[in-house]
Amino acid sequence: MLAVKVPKQEAEKARRKLIELGVLAKGYAIRREGEFILFPLIEPVEGFELVEADFERLEKRPHSYREVVEVPDEVRPLLPSSFDIIGDIAIIELPKELMPYGKAIGEAILRVHRHIKAVFAKGSKVSGEYRVRELIHLAGERRTETLHRENGIRLKLDVARVYFSPRLATERMRIFEKTRPGEVVFDMFAGVGPYAVLLAKKAKLVFAVDLNPWAVRYLEENIGLNKVDNVVPVLGDVRKVAGQLKADRVIMNLPKFADRFLREAMLSVRDGGVVHYYGFGPDGDLFSEHEAKIKTVARELGLGVEFLGERKVRPYAPRQFNIAIDFQVLK
Template sequence: MSKSSICIKASKNQGQKIITLVSKLELIDKSLEIQRNEDSLCIPIARQLNDSELTTLQKQAPGMQLSAAVFTEKKLPQTLTQILEKKLSPNILNNLPKALDIIGDIAIIDIPPELKLYENFIGEAILQTHRNIKTVLAKAGAIGGVYRVREYSFISGEQKTQTLDKEFGCQYHVDLAKAYFSPRLSHEHERIASIVQIGETVVDLFAGVGPFSILIAKKNPQVKVYAVDINPEAVELLKINVRTNRVENRVFPILGDARQITTTKLKGVADRVIMNLPETAIDFVDAACQALKPKGGIIHFYAFVRSPNSIEQLKTRFSQAVESTGKKVEVFLYGKSIRETAPFESQVVLDAKVA
């Protein structure tokens, strides 16, 4: 599409200088492309110049003149909704989930049943509006099993579940079909990494592909992190991620069951234990206490809760579980709901000082 407009015509060697000046004066018509000819350029303007603006421009770019020309209209990038509303009725479109999880170059969408028929169209629209996305996956079930993995169906783009995600300067090789990874916990990874103290030994009991362990080690050169996971595929990716992020001398991946490993290899070593297995972490409080040094330390405990006063109830349950190991919660340093996981359900974190 083209449109005629008044413009400022100047010689090409004055180009950048005059564009900067015209932008500063907020004169440019941003909906039109600047016209670049062999030895001149024409900058479309959105309004008339006043006398002082004209004098300034003439001073800065002698020989400039006002002219008229036909310009190409800029193509504005379309939003997902703009593309979809051409095909879907407003009623159907209303059901489009607002959240889109992006992990590396993979987008994950939760398609409700009423939109299932249109999923390929939605996938193509996501590819069109997100230049960095190569694959669109739809959630095909809940996160489940011991390894906490979800099934996905391919909607559009490359058929793959592997990608490289970047978070706070670290890179994570991820395979969504084989090991857990969530971009929604990035704030927590960062929060914990920033409170770890120099010289600490940390045990990440349910480490996955390593987003807590690796960021902690990256930010804190003088720490030691034991990263435990029961899923062999997660531990393979974790080992790759340890090398990728050059923390081999600080993060030590261990394949195995948290309770067994804390009984055999990691008894009494930790200043800090991370328990990110929200579904069943309460059953492993004994393992976390076992990993702590005899003088005690901090436990970061994650859980799902379902009632409004649940943080207080969770503190009570956690304290009881600690007491059954012969230790005690000295103080809760922090307690917060970190994300909504379902209607009326959220993931909560407690930081507890245990001795």
């Protein structure tokens, strides 16, 4: 088979060039010969040393667990097309018709996604003051602690003891990009620190509060893990902290109940400071109810508000969305 032969130190540059030219043969393992790397070609290419070589074919791997899982045909259409991956743990939502086949589904996920080591099904909705859910073990290791990476930070957590959504990584980066160097940030419902630790890379100081002792325990560990020394973890009710500090930016990532804490948020932000408010809204009228509540609380406190932006964050339920409203508080 025709191949390009390049010195090892030039291999990555050559690989990118061959892909750009559309001549790199797919489905074959590259070869190493001493200090040289060989890339298989589909046709000759100029500017490289060309040789003849044999290459080992790569096993074609399925792209989705649905390609390999064995379930009856009548329930196959119910197989979810996606699931959450937190570190090396997969969490999938299965309808009751699929629960008898949970083990087969879990093993299929492990087979297709080699980096996943444990698979769980959602056993309940997120509930309680700690915002956690029951998990049902399907396959792989019987553990719920993992190390998750996103946005350049590492987060250690226990998926059975704390609330964490990997689907908010883009939203967290959006807030990071809006944060200015030197700001004081108040993360009202911090969890294990996905906002707090990330924003600490830019902010002067981050106050991170959570009611769940497990969340604060992992938050403290993540502060050290990411080598940030400007996060102040606080275990307790955010109502007892609010008003005792003045922040440039407040994060209210508690979409189900954030409206109940608007007073505390507004009392904790400086004149001209920004609040990032999260909630749930029905498709077709996502923001108006939340806007009205924000205006009402501001009026009761004798404050003004200016809405800076609104967006859909992600689907939450049929015709329901997790939404974000950014607003400025004027005193």
